[in-house]
Amino acid sequence: MLHDALVTALDDAAPPDAAPPDAATAWRRIADELACAIGKGDYVAGDTLPAATALAERYGVHRHTVRQAFRHLAEQGLVTVSRGRGTQVSARRVPYPLGRRVSMRANLGRIGMVGSSTVLSQEQTIGEAETCEVLGLETGAALWRLEGLSLADGTPMGTGTHWLSVERFPGFDAAYRVAEGSMTAALKAYGIGDYVRLSTRLTARLASEREAALLKIEPGAPVMVSVAVDALSDLTPIHLVNSVFAGERMEMVVEPFAE
Numbered sequence: 001m002l003h004d005a006l007v008t009a010l011d012d013a014a015p016p017d018a019a020p021p022d023a024a025t026a027w028r029r030i031a032d033e034l035a036c037a038i039g040k041g042d043y044v045a046g047d048t049l050p051a052a053t054a055l056a057e058r059y060g061v062h063r064h065t066v067r068q069a070f071r072h073l074a075e076q077g078l079v080t081v082s083r084g085r086g087t088q089v090s091a092r093r094v095p096y097p098l099g100r101r102v103s104m105r106a107n108l109g110r111i112g113m114v115g116s117s118t119v120l121s122q123e124q125t126i127g128e129a130e131t132c133e134v135l136g137l138e139t140g141a142a143l144w145r146l147e148g149l150s151l152a153d154g155t156p157m158g159t160g161t162h163w164l165s166v167e168r169f170p171g172f173d174a175a176y177r178v179a180e181g182s183m184t185a186a187l188k189a190y191g192i193g194d195y196v197r198l199s200t201r202l203t204a205r206l207a208s209e210r211e212a213a214l215l216k217i218e219p220g221a222p223v224m225v226s227v228a229v230d231a232l233s234d235l236t237p238i239h240l241v242n243s244v245f246a247g248e249r250m251e252m253v254v255e256p257f258a259e
Helices: 002-013 023-040 052-059 063-075 104-110 129-134 172-178 183-188 209-215
Strands: 079-082 086-089 094-098 115-126 142-152 155-165 196-206 222-231 237-246 250-254
Touching: 023 052, 023 063, 052 063, 063 079, 063 086, 094 104, 104 115, 115 172, 129 237, 142 172, 155 209, 172 183, 183 237, 209 237, 222 250
Parallel strands: 094 250
Antiparallel strands: 079 086, 115 142, 142 155, 155 237, 196 222, 222 237
């Protein structure tokens, strides 16, 4: 069985004359051996590691020691720990470059992944002061509020809530739908073949229940929040987007001089 094979792999990784573990360092040894097994391919993305009780018996330690090893592996991005599903090996994090030009589909295409989007909602709204200021508009200006879900090879990576001027982009809801949630393709319908990133602000927090459901992660799992502004080549702001990315699946790579 898979479980027995994985435990055997750990037995093979341990020195035959290993001494009984010291409680202060045992979790590190367990974490290192599990990380080694993951690195060798004994565990692949989606595999569930043996339960803490089984590993505690294997190593002759308390199950809390094993859980400390699991937490360390989770901090390294190697596993995710969740109730009901145990400890599972994580898929590799997708690098997401942040440079002068940012496009989810283009970024994914460069690393051989297929990007796609799902349109979640579309509406016109009255712009709040802060949002309108960022877009260079009068407070209360009519704005498009569009929400989409971005995927990589079919796996949810992040949600995005977009704001654009209704006056500047009449009928943008239809263009966004036709473009299947691609902001780059939708803007091309208005003669904008190129735009640049003015700013990106990154923070982190825990996922809400709705975000967790959309991203297929656990409620309370870490997410990265990006608030970004895109502009025309003359630096006129045209697009504000608030994105929420699954922390276990994405890593942001700042490339200030990249195009």
